[in-house]
Amino acid sequence: MSIQDNLTINEKKVLLALEEIGSAAPEKLEEKSGLQVDAAMQAAFMLEEKELVSVSEKVLERYSLTKEGEEYTKNGLPERQIIDFLKKPTSLEELRSHFSPQMVGIATGWLVKKGWAKIENGVMVPSGNVYAGKDEETLAAFTDKAKTLEELGSDQGTIKDLLKRKLIIKHEEKFRTVSITDAGNALAVQGLVLEEEIAQLTPDLLKSGAWKEKKFRPYRLDITPKPLYGAKIHPYRRLIEQMRQIFLEMGFAEIKGGIIQSSFWNFDALFQPQDHPARDMQDTFHLDSTCELPTEYFENVAAMHEHGGEIDSCGWGGIWDKELSRRNVLRTHTTSVTVKYLADHPISPVKAFCIDRAYRRETIDPTHTPEFEQLEGVVMDKDMSFADLLGLLAEFYHRMGFEEVRFRPGYFPYTEPSVEPEVYVDGLGWVELGGAGVFRREVSEPLGIKDPVLAWGLGVSRLAMLKLGLKDLRLLYQSDIDWLRKSEVCRT
Numbered sequence: 172m173s174i175q176d177n178l179t180i181n182e183k184k185v186l187l188a189l190e191e192i193g194s195a196a197p198e199k200l201e202e203k204s205g206l207q208v209d210a211a212m213q214a215a216f217m218l219e220e221k222e223l224v225s226v227s228e229k230v231l232e233r234y235s236l237t238k239e240g241e242e243y244t245k246n247g248l249p250e251r252q253i254i255d256f257l258k259k260p261t262s263l264e265e266l267r268s269h270f271s272p273q274m275v276g277i278a279t280g281w282l283v284k285k286g287w288a289k290i291e292n293g294v295m296v297p298s299g300n301v302y303a304g305k306d307e308e309t310l311a312a313f314t315d316k317a318k319t320l321e322e323l324g325s326d327q328g329t330i331k332d333l334l335k336r337k338l339i340i341k342h343e344e345k346f347r348t349v350s351i352t353d354a355g356n357a358l359a360v361q362g363l364v365l366e367e368e369i370a371q372l373t374p375d376l377l378k379s380g381a382w383k384e385k386k387f388r389p390y391r392l393d394i395t396p397k398p399l400y401g402a403k404i405h406p407y408r409r410l411i412e413q414m415r416q417i418f419l420e421m422g423f424a425e426i427k428g429g430i431i432q433s434s435f436w437n438f439d440a441l442f443q444p445q446d447h448p449a450r451d452m453q454d455t456f457h458l459d460s461t462c463e464l465p466t467e468y469f470e471n472v473a474a475m476h477e478h479g480g481e482i483d484s485c486g487w488g489g490i491w492d493k494e495l496s497r498r499n500v501l502r503t504h505t506t507s508v509t510v511k512y513l514a515d516h517p518i519s520p521v522k523a524f525c526i527d528r529a530y531r532r533e534t535i536d537p538t539h540t541p542e543f544e545q546l547e548g549v550v551m552d553k554d555m556s557f558a559d560l561l562g563l564l565a566e567f568y569h570r571m572g573f574e575e576v577r578f579r580p581g582y583f584p585y586t587e588p589s590v591e592p593e594v595y596v597d598g599l600g601w602v603e604l605g606g607a608g609v610f611r612r613e614v615s616e617p618l619g620i621k622d623p624v625l626a627w628g629l630g631v632s633r634l635a636m637l638k639l640g641l642k643d644l645r646l647l648y649q650s651d652i653d654w655l656r657k658s659e660v661c662r663t
């Protein structure tokens with residue numbers, strides 16, 4: 172295909188106009204090409220891509236007076252008005268009563284800076300050395316029209332001061348010049364055929380048969396079009412939705428709870444001893460606020476911690492501190508939500524899950540963020556067993572696409588037995604994905620729960636990392652536009 176074939180009729184018109192005059196401003200191009208200025212410039216940019224013309228841009232800076240600037244141009248700058256008045260040393264107080272305190276305030280700094288006067292013990296003393304400043308000359312050079320620095324006969328420093336004093340404002344105007352290149356010229360002198368071309372076939376053209384007489388703009392198959400990125404759901408959201416869907420399909424109810432929890436629900440109700448390291452400042456975001464303890468449970472919980480309550484347990488010993496339990500924290504796990512839900516719904520059966528954010532004082536690195544999501548769940552029913560728990564979790568991971576699942580013994584103060592589920596990922600091996608277990612009697616008894624409770628808290632972001640093939644967890648939270656654009660739209 173020749174270069175000529177590849178030009179639209181507008182591009183040809185612009186090229187022919189420029190062949191004559193070499194280069195032109197947009198208005199001139201409009202006049203010479205017979206096109207509207209927008210169409211002419213659009214064609215010019217397309218010609219620029221083909222290197223047949225070049226478009227240069229110059230920014231012209233002009234200045235005009237502000238209201239305040241106009242006033243001072245007429246009456247003199249505050250420092251000029253005051254120095255003209257100042258025949259002898261005069262107290263600032265007197266000056267303030269003669270002029271406004273505000274004006275004396277503005278003028279003083281400049282009088283001193285310009286060396287026109289000194290302040291001594293609250294008295295302004297004229298130096299006798301007063302000159303017409305460049306700023307005053309510049310202000311005097313203004314008329315109604317905005318002017319350039321050259322037109323004002325000014326300099327950068329003075330303009331900067333006047334801008335800072337808000338006496339003038341800057342206007343920027345862009346000027347474009349379109350110039351024909353050698354290649355453009357060479358093409359134009361060969362002569363260009365101005366023939367109307369059709370870029371789109373319309374039903375009318377088809378029906379009337381007029382298409383037979385028309386010339387069609389050929390397609391360019393050698394140019395890669397710019398990629399188009401459609402809108403889509405954030406990949407992390409999509410995975411969270413998938414996990415939610417799996418639990419809903421398995422007959423679970425979704426529950427929600429507060430981000431702020433009392434230490435009571437976050438730790439004590441879960442039989443975490445009050446000196447447990449997880450409760451340290453380094454691990455938990457403690458808040459200044461406190462809350463009231465639930466009267467129906469806290470005494471039972473206290474007794475359980477101190478001596479094992481009414482069951483065959485010896486508790487943690489020591490004195491359980493009520494005040495410590497009242498302190499609010501940002502929930503360190505969503506187990507605080509499920510345990511409270513169970514306390515409110517102690518009658519079997521219960522199948523509930525919560526997929527939400529938890530907070531821990533972590534140093535941010537590729538595998539840790541202080542905010543992260545957990546997938547928490549509980550099943551309470553008669554005769555529920557540890558085997559049911561393992562089966563249920565394996566089923567969840569299978570549905571998420573992990574074929575191999577195994578459970579390693581784990582430890583949590585609130586479950587016995589406890590496990591850590593792991594999935595097998597090619598290239599990574601076994602990856603740990605959270606914790607699970609059967610609630611201890613020390614947890615269920617004080618809350619009035621009689622039946623066994625299976626519980627788990629799974630790492631959602633870790634799972635998302637595996638599913639999305641990420642090495643850095645932070646990508647999930649950063650909204651990196653490049654990554655978002657390239658991430659797949661559908662399930663992986």
Ligand SMILES: N[C@@H](Cc1ccccc1)C(=O)O
Binds near residue numbers: 503506606627
């Ligand atoms: N809360 C635990 C997970 C867990 C939940 C429920 C039972 C056992 C373990 C964690 O955040 O790691």
